[in-house]
Amino acid sequence: MILLRIFCRALLLLALTAPSVRADDICLGDDEEKAAKAQVTALNKVETSGPPAELFVAYQAIASNDCIDRYDKNVMGRAKASLPKLGRDLAKAAEAKGLLYSSEPVRADGRTSAFRYFEAMGEYNEANRVMLKAAQAKSDDLALFKAAWGVDNGRYGPRDPKSGERQAYVSSLVYRQELQEIASANADRFMKAEERDAQGLSGSAAEVTKATMGSLENLRRAADWMKFLPNGGKPAKVSAEQRGDTVMARPDPMFTQMNARVYYDFAESAKAKEKAAQLDKKMEESGRAAEKASEKVKGAITQQTETDQKKFKDKKADLEKELGF
Structure with a gap:
């Protein structure tokens, strides 16, 4: 009897706490579940027949989704393992085409610049290399130069394993000196x-x-x-x-x-x-x-005009008197 009561109370406790646990985990919401499963489905399709640029975007979306592993234990590891080589290959191809830098983020249409691929992967030295190459090719482009100068905005280094903090990334002195020459x-x-x-x-x-x-x-x-x-x-x-x-x-x-x-x-x-x-x-x-001076000249002109008018009136009066009017 005692065991039965304990068992019933345990079931009641589970029933009361389960919803709150689910509510506290944002990844277990219906919308999050649908979105995660849709990403996995899309990735599986792209992996089979999609172009490399589209595959990179799909891998990137998976790698940035913290809820994916709730629904697929393998896809996150697969995405993170595949991104570096795929990204480097795409960056190399873009550089060969002369697509060194663009302000737009990574795109699935194959028009992404080499800089954006390296930047997305956190390979900042390589990103700086192609950015500098772009700035030197268009050395009179001030807008491009400003973009090159501000590359470190929003960049962070690897996470410290002990503190968990990430320090702001700082480009090398050589990179800055090359830009200053321009x-x-x-x-x-x-x-x-x-x-x-x-x-x-x-x-x-x-x-x-x-x-x-x-x-x-x-x-x-x-x-x-x-x-x-x-x-x-x-x-x-x-x-x-x-x-x-x-x-x-x-x-x-x-x-x-x-x-x-x-x-x-x-x-x-x-x-x-x-x-x-x-x-x-x-x-x-x-x-x-x-x-x-202007007022003085104006006054002189006015005075002269008044004098001339008086002389005219006097002459007119004399003439009228002489004529008997």
Whole structure:
């Protein structure tokens, strides 16, 4: 009798706790079960007759699904074991086609870049190699360069077996130095172009305006590349301040000083800001002086007009008197 009671209580306990255990495991939900089984079915089909790119995507989906092993004990191991070689083969084929880098993630249509395959597998050294190759092939592409510079965003190294933590991945110093060579070459190219434009600052007032536009554009582009170098955009900004000083030294500052102002704005140094403030003050004073001069001329014209009108009226009156009107 006692044994029967114990058995009944055990059954009751199991009945009460089983639903809560299932509820606590997100992998045991109906939707999760359907999704996992659908992935397994899709993988089995692709493994039989699917193209390699599609198979890689299927393996990747399986490897990232923590619920798969609840329903298929073998498929997770099969996916993780097959991914590295398949990914390297696909990356090698993409590199041979010239598909070095793309911003899109791995795709099943065969248009994935070598970089994306290596990145997906966590083979960051190889990913950096093809990324650098792409950046060197299009060395004047700033958007591509920025992507190459920021490759470590979102990257993590292997998980520490003791703490379970993953440290942020940091690319090698050599990789950064190779990229800086590209940045330096582009910065030098724009600075040389700026020197040619700046020659026009010694020309007429119209030539100064044209030269300033070209010069500043090249300084800005040079500074964009210099951001990735140790000194940042400082060399370009120093040149801008010097160009502003050159313009202010001209004998016709009234017609060209606004060009100096835009140079000082770009330079952004404390001295440049002070020079810009002084220039603003000078321009404001000149404006007030011009306004006063204008009012004076206007007053003189008004007075002259009134005098002329009085003379006209006097002559008219004399004439009417002489004629007997």
